[in-house]
Amino acid sequence: QSVLTQPPSVSGAPGQRVTISCTRSSSNIGAGYDVHWYQQVPGTAPKLLIYGNNNRPSGVPDRFSGSKSDTSASLAITGLQAEDEADYYCQSYDSSLSGWVFGGGTKLTVL
């Protein structure tokens, strides 16, 4: 069981908006640690999508955005495209484990 909790799957039609949540315990997101997001197309390596809660690396479309509250973080994808179909992971630091942790991953299906 992952320290960060994500929904196993989400889906949406092309052009729609979807959000993926990442809920925490008090020793990671709730402790103020940043949340980062990765996209992994099956069979390939993960790719950084969002860093520092809401920052996009160069080359990532502005359709992807991140947010964080005291209790959770979210990844939003607007204008859904077929190429967005992938697994998405959140990541943070956990002080009780003294290490970096990932959510269990969310499979996005574009209908």
Place this chain on the structure above:
Amino acid sequence: EVQLVESGGGLVEPGGSLRLSCVAAGFTFSDYRMSWVRQAPGKGLEWVSSIISRSTSISYSDSVKGRFTISRDNAKNSLYLQMNSLRAEDTAVYYCARFSGSYPYNWFDPWGQGTLVTVSS
């Protein structure tokens, strides 16, 4: 272009050992903390170990502590993972990743293509 290339994966029997390597290019390797992250077949991502630029600070996940050893050779732009006492549950694709940001707010970017380790008799 920043590039990370892993090697050394393969099939090993339970209790055996394996050494993974990762060669970096396109950035000043000695300036960065580096990490290993693994992914078991059909499962999610799991952080394994990290090492800072001068090897003076090293971290391991509880699942590998005492069995795995991370090291680096800045002169060769290389990162290593010595894996001993391997178990079936260590079967995974092992990714080398550069650590960015300030401790402990770090993120992993970029990632190598991964190398598959299979522990089975």
